[in-house]
Amino acid sequence: MLPVTADDHPHAGGPVAVLANPTAGRGRHRGLLSRLLDGLAVAGRPVEVLSAASPAQAEAVCRAAVSDGAGALVAIGGDGTVHRALQAAAGTDVPFGAVPAGTGNDFAVDTGFPADPLAAVAVIADALRAGRSSLVDLARMTGADGGERWYGAVLAAGFDAIVNERANRMRWPRGPRRYDLAILVELARLRPRRYTLRLDGVPHELDAVLVAVGNCPSYGGGMRICPDADPTDGLLDVVVGGRIDRRTLIRIKPRIYHGTHVEHPLVRTYRARTVELSAEGITTYADGERSLDLPVTVSAVPGALRLLR
Template sequence: MSGPAAAGPIREVTLLTNPAAGGGRAEKAARRAAARLRERGIEVLATTGSDAAHSLRLAREAVARGTGALVVAGGDGMISLALQALAGSGVPLGVIPAGTGNDHAREFGIPLKAPEAAADVIVDGRVETVDLGRIQAADGTVRIFGSVLATGFDSLVSDRTNQLRWPHGRMRYNLAILVEFANLRPLPFRLVLADGTVVDRPLTLAAVGNTRSYGGGMVICPGADRTDGLFDVTLVHAMARLRVARFFPTVFKGTHVRRSEVETHRTASLRIESPGINAYADGEYVGPLPAEVRVLPRSLDVLVPGTTAR
């Protein structure tokens, strides 16, 4: 992995907040981060999106204006939204983690529970230029993503989570896992990789990783390198329920890729097909399969920890 480059001095940032993220934690984290940034001599333009469309418009306006950095206070969904505006722009992303999963922040080594420390990264950190992914779903939807594209069992869990109205928060996701586990079945998949390799077999899931983790620290693609111009693709073969129950704890350690039920590939692009399955990227719904997916090399600047001379 290539090392990050030194950031030039940042004098002004746009701080974009999702007030609903993390059960309301984002608004409080944003206030604390803004106060620290101002203490450090940074001009802060604080903005709050009323919904996803409004937030995206605010992000695009900030990028078009040439803000010094677009700083997001929220979770992976809010970062995913910001990526739609930031990709290829040269405007760096700053992160104040305040979501449920925080997999982007975890990937970049940004403090997860200390808004002031995360704000210090904006001031004292360095810029790392990383890859992004682009997916086009069967319905024509195009989405830029930064972490992992999920299809199969995990996307069925996300479908179920979105259908449930109770309970709230993480418990709703846990309930969705139980429901989908009871309905677990082999899913027919067909993947075509950039080199012509074809994978055509029943799977439990297929994950396409630009980075290593999703779902709040599940290391589904432990070998993923966000700067190598390639996706890591993790395919979990169809298994009986008991074997799946024993398998999934290994995903939190990233040791699942050593098992015979898992195969991995690296590719700069792929087509992925599975009837009736939806794709989720950065934890957000994208659209139905089949989908075309490709790497956007070195298309995002991120503020990451590291000392620079000012």
């Protein structure tokens, strides 16, 4: 990660805007919030907690804070909270801190923040005091209608995205059992789909059940779907699981936690600066959040984010 000094940031003395999700990780860190805010205040900056009642509002208040001259933006929560805040911080001079306090904390951990929330706050506060930040890459995706989204970790555009979409449509059961049931339903319906990939302009036609485009290695709370992805190399890693049947997918799935699934003969890996991806009937999920329908174009944007590390 390329270090950046405070002199490069015109709002270095501004307040620290904090987007906190008290329900992240099923609320297990709710009682820590006041201590986390106190830890940030040690840096000697005003700390302003942003209030939002929905994901759309979370993005809006983060954008407003950046526009109003925030000296830093900090997300306390999981990958979903980070994803919302990234939409405001990406491509700006405002440094960003991620405090892992959710069920999935893949971006925070993969970019070097401690897994313990209090330890992560201490790192962020020290960087604020020292005026220190480090540049990392982000991925920018563009839909067919020209709409844009940023993401930090992984874009899912295959079986996992389909399962998420199924779970989001279900009203019963509640909690994690809904996701488990969605997996069973979609496993029963599993079939390869025809994808068109253009990697830096080179076309690839293939049938696949699993497609992921990673800026970082992990998604889903530690599943190393793109194990060799590096958020400082200016490239995207693409992992494709081909014509895999149900039994093979069930066997391969546990290997994703160790990243060894890429050794399977039906799994292919690619690397590119720009990935054009199309298939029928797929809604993508970026950082675990519902995102754009295919087709999309994903570009690696080097140094798009300043991390408070």
